[in-house]
Amino acid sequence: MGQLMHVYRDKYEEYEKRHNNLFPKMREALKDAGAHNYSIFLDKETGNLFAYLEVDDVEKYNAIAESEECKKWWAYMEPIMDTNEDKSPVTLDLHEVFHLD
Template sequence: MERIAQIMFLHTNAFDEYQKRHSELWPEMKAALKEHGATNYSIFLNQDNGELFAYLEVPDVEKYNEIANTDICKKWWAYMEPLMSTNPDNSPVTVDLNEVFHLD
């Protein structure tokens, strides 16, 4: 299993709405995440600066990355775009983190 960790950037006035939208995650989006191998997926918020820390595990990173090509993912990104820093295709701006320690 591969572990993925990223930082994303939420607009400071959007904390509550971001949490609300994730608590009501569309069933189609949840299914797409699972179909692309995502497990143990969590997102944490630093309320001091709007940084989001995302962590998930996948058996195959390449297969997981294919989710970006699905219509449901593109729809989700457009839905979330007003709440966070995004790229021109509406995907979240992310900073990939390199693992430096893991306790088995």
């Protein structure tokens, strides 16, 4: 999966710090949802974030949005990035057009 998000320009360091200290229960929830090889990249010129992750089952992964841990994480991240009314990050899902094994 590929996704685009946005972090506020003055919050780059805080964004990285928070991810380097990901809540243990959130880490566990991601693993339980089948997420692996998860990376987030920052364009320091724009604040745009590109997230890449592999999931075993997209529906199972998407269900994480209903978990208490995910909602806590969203509330924690809401002050430093663009979010929706429910505090989830504003996310644009990308369509894969090329893959090299």
